[in-house]
Amino acid sequence: MDKIDVAVTLGNEMGMIRKEQNVFVLEGKGSAYLLGIAPDGDIHHLYWGTPLGPEGITKLAGEWVEKLLKDPKLVRENHLREFADFGHNDLRVPALHIEQSDGSRLSRFVYCSHEITEGKPELKGLPGTTVNSPNDAQTLKLVLEDKLKGHQLELFYTLYPEWDALVRRAALKNNGPEPVHIQKLMSASLDFPAGDYRLTSFSGAWIKERQKLDRDLLPGTTRLESRKGQSSHEMNPFAMVSRGMVDEEKGEVYGFALAYSGNWLMEAEVYRDKNLRIQMGLNDFDLKWRLEPGENFQTPECVMVYSDQGHSSLSLKYHRFIRRHVLRGAWKDKVRPILINNWEATYFDFKHEDILRIAKNAKELGIELMVLDDGWFGKRDKDDSSLGDWFEDKAKLPRGIQGLADEIHGLGMKFGLWFEPEMVSPKSRLYEQHPDWCLHVPGRDRNEMRNQLVLDMGRAEVRDYLFKAISKVLEEGKVDYVKWDMNRPVTEAGSAILPPNRQAQTSHRHILGVYDLMERLNRRFPQILFEGCAGGGGRFDLGILSYHPQIWASDNTDGLDRIFIQYGTSFCYPPITHGSHVSASPNHQTKRETPLKWRHLVAMSGNLGYEVDVSKWTDAEKKEAAGFIRLYKEIAPLIQFGDYYRLESPYGSDRASWSFVNEARTEAVLFVFQINPPKSSEKPVPIRLRGLDPTKKYRFIGMDLELSGENLMDEGWAPSFNSDGGKFQCGHYRLVVSS
Numbered sequence: 153m154d155k156i157d158v159a160v161t162l163g164n165e166m167g168m169i170r171k172e173q174n175v176f177v178l179e180g181k182g183s184a185y186l187l188g189i190a191p192d193g194d195i196h197h198l199y200w201g202t203p204l205g206p207e208g209i210t211k212l213a214g215e216w217v218e219k220l221l222k223d224p225k226l227v228r229e230n231h232l233r234e235f236a237d238f239g240h241n242d243l244r245v246p247a248l249h250i251e252q253s254d255g256s257r258l259s260r261f262v263y264c265s266h267e268i269t270e271g272k273p274e275l276k277g278l279p280g281t282t283v284n285s286p287n288d289a290q291t292l293k294l295v296l297e298d299k300l301k302g303h304q305l306e307l308f309y310t311l312y313p314e315w316d317a318l319v320r321r322a323a324l325k326n327n328g329p330e331p332v333h334i335q336k337l338m339s340a341s342l343d344f345p346a347g348d349y350r351l352t353s354f355s356g357a358w359i360k361e362r363q364k365l366d367r368d369l370l371p372g373t374t375r376l377e378s379r380k381g382q383s384s385h386e387m388n389p390f391a392m393v394s395r396g397m398v399d400e401e402k403g404e405v406y407g408f409a410l411a412y413s414g415n416w417l418m419e420a421e422v423y424r425d426k427n428l429r430i431q432m433g434l435n436d437f438d439l440k441w442r443l444e445p446g447e448n449f450q451t452p453e454c455v456m457v458y459s460d461q462g463h464s465s466l467s468l469k470y471h472r473f474i475r476r477h478v479l480r481g482a483w484k485d486k487v488r489p490i491l492i493n494n495w496e497a498t499y500f501d502f503k504h505e506d507i508l509r510i511a512k513n514a515k516e517l518g519i520e521l522m523v524l525d526d527g528w529f530g531k532r533d534k535d536d537s538s539l540g541d542w543f544e545d546k547a548k549l550p551r552g553i554q555g556l557a558d559e560i561h562g563l564g565m566k567f568g569l570w571f572e573p574e575m576v577s578p579k580s581r582l583y584e585q586h587p588d589w590c591l592h593v594p595g596r597d598r599n600e601m602r603n604q605l606v607l608d609m610g611r612a613e614v615r616d617y618l619f620k621a622i623s624k625v626l627e628e629g630k631v632d633y634v635k636w637d638m639n640r641p642v643t644e645a646g647s648a649i650l651p652p653n654r655q656a657q658t659s660h661r662h663i664l665g666v667y668d669l670m671e672r673l674n675r676r677f678p679q680i681l682f683e684g685c686a687g688g689g690g691r692f693d694l695g696i697l698s699y700h701p702q703i704w705a706s707d708n709t710d711g712l713d714r715i716f717i718q719y720g721t722s723f724c725y726p727p728i729t730h731g732s733h734v735s736a737s738p739n740h741q742t743k744r745e746t747p748l749k750w751r752h753l754v755a756m757s758g759n760l761g762y763e764v765d766v767s768k769w770t771d772a773e774k775k776e777a778a779g780f781i782r783l784y785k786e787i788a789p790l791i792q793f794g795d796y797y798r799l800e801s802p803y804g805s806d807r808a809s810w811s812f813v814n815e816a817r818t819e820a821v822l823f824v825f826q827i828n829p830p831k832s833s834e835k836p837v838p839i840r841l842r843g844l845d846p847t848k849k850y851r852f853i854g855m856d857l858e859l860s861g862e863n864l865m866d867e868g869w870a871p872s873f874n875s876d877g878g879k880f881q882c883g884h885y886r887l888v889v890s891s
């Protein structure tokens with residue numbers, strides 16, 4: 153023990169990840185992450201925070217060694233660990249739990265070797281963050297071994313230094329002669345030093361997704377999770393941990409986002425002395441994975457980001473990272489078309505002529521893409537039939553999808569179509585032919601939520617059928633856009649093709665199958681823009697975003713509720729990923745009335761779309777909408793590729809505001825939503841902008857006003873709304889650098 157050499161000599165030639173004796177240093181632009189190999193081979197967590205510099209690292213390493221020396225028996229519970237195995241004097245929640253062939257559940261993984269490589273090794277079968285050039289990232293792979301059983305555990309750390317992002321995952325290989333059962337294998341786990349921590353999560357329900365919720369982390373375990381077979385409306389697989397005072401601009405904050413769309417888990421355990429263990433990965437609920445000798449099991453990726461400058465900077469890092477390293481395909485960097493969707497305009501009740509009428513009117517307003525939603529296939533006049541029968545209903549579309557698509561294309565518009573690939577209606581040809589293709593358990597009821605069952609996507613023949621049936625329609629209609637919906641959770645997670653000892657793999661295999669179909673369709677139709685959806689925003693996660701570069705944020709299109717939903721969504725996910733539509737007033741979900749301008753400014757803060765029969769609008773409404781569409785076309789690059797700043801929270805406030813600034817900081821647009829009228833007695837409170845160039849002057853377009861960036865950010869600027877102007881006054885303000 154006392155032979156440990158603590159002198160940490162810093163040679164930087166190995167790049168941003170390096171090993172200094174028994175300490176690994178992973179340094180981003182504004183962060184450092186340190187881990188150490190303890191004398192017993194355990195991996196200890198040493199630090200995650202602001203960069204330390206050579207002296208700082210040496211000091212920290214020295215303190216760590218001193219702590220080791222004081223604990224010659226190396227009681228695991230006394231240390232901050234990086235990926236806790238189970239059963240040896242650390243009874244905090246483990247990162248893995250394996251049932252060995254002899255029935256024991258103990259494992260002891262110790263450091264064996266490591267590799268540092270440029271870029272990132274490929275992750276097959278799961279959504280993986282990308283590297284666009286090898287310089288984007290470096291990966292540290294730690295190889296650990298359970299000497300008794302011969303199993304190998306690989307821990308991957310891919311560092312994207314530009315965004316202070318660390319992408320973690322784990323893989324377990326059964327090198328022993330007997331099968332083992334994985335009951336838990338997280339993607340990332342680490343221990344924070346003693347302190348007072350807070351957790352910010354984004355929870356909700358259908359039509360109330362991603363509501364921000366802060367709580368203190370108190371002794372005990374907090375589980376954020378989904379057991380619904382989808383990442384879920386109830387809890388988003390993104391959360392933030394903070395220590396001390398944090399707001400938009402100040403404070404240390406740690407983000408955790410999982411690239412997975414099924415049952416997931418984040419655990420936060422505050423243990424004695426206020427140590428905090430955080431883990432994220434696949435949910436251990438209903439999971440038991442039999443791993444045969446020679447087989448390998450890999451976890452999804454967890455994207456961890458650090459900032460010492462509050463929530464705003466954390467969000468910026470996530471936004472830029474997601475735009476560059478999560479989104480893929482032809483639409484990744486392209487301005488998205490303004491779409492109109494017929495769902496709230498017609499629901500299931502439409503004919504060829506209705507869609508064409510909406511499209512023609514939309515085209516006149518400047519809308520670019522007509523999307524035909526649910527109800528075009530089989531015999532689907534309500535939600536009780538035909539899912540799985542992916543051929544057109546000739547009663548509604550006598551000239552077929554092809555005939556309709558041709559006419560829409562003829563108008564100079566793009567054409568999009570809705571599918572719900574993962575589902576089958578009991579009333580369908582598909583179900584008649586293949587009643588065992590759905591997830592079910594023999595002898596048990598099949599739960600028909602929304603009159604539908606979930607297909608067993610773990611089965612290759614199911615995926616092949618869907619690939620063929622969907623491809624046929626997409627080819628015939630020369631379809632430009634697909635809305636991929638998923639309207640019910642997974643229940644009765646049993647598969648007709650798995651033996652009893654693999655049944656508890658069903659849920660994960662199902663999601664792997666969903667990803668496989670998404671990947672195949674992406675490859676077959678690289679030009680198609682896919683939009684994810686799950687009863688609104690029930691599957692808004694990095695996994696889906698890897699295949700579908702935008703997601704319908706919520707079935708709630710109410711102008712006020714949407715402010716909260718989009719605000720919550722923005723903490724992790726950039727506005728280019730938020731599908732947001734102008735709909736009718738009174739709103740169909742809430743019956744609330746909001747002005748057309750308000751609805752536009754909210755929807756224009758993401759990917760603008762419409763969800764209303766614009767042919768029924770008055771001339772004045774059409775004129776107003778056409779004006780906003782012209783404006784959106786001008787500012788879309790700013791909204792979709794600029795930096796987004798939350799300026800004023802809608803929570804507990806009469807006013808919310810946010811802004812977008814381009815990368816060059818020469819242009820900005822500010823949106824202000826005065827939910828309740830300002831009080832006549834109060835002076836308007838200035839809004840302090842962010843992200844501008846303090847040395848430049850900005851002109852407000854269309855106003856006789858020019859202010860310096862410094863002034864706008866320090867003093868702020870106050871828009872004036874009327875105290876007797878009623879609810880829902882709003883404004884957008886465009887700024888350009890003048891000198």
Ligand code: DGJ
Nearest residue numbers: 495525526685687688707
């Ligand atoms: C749920 C989606 O979120 C809606 O936009 C719509 O597509 C319906 N499903 C159709 O069934």
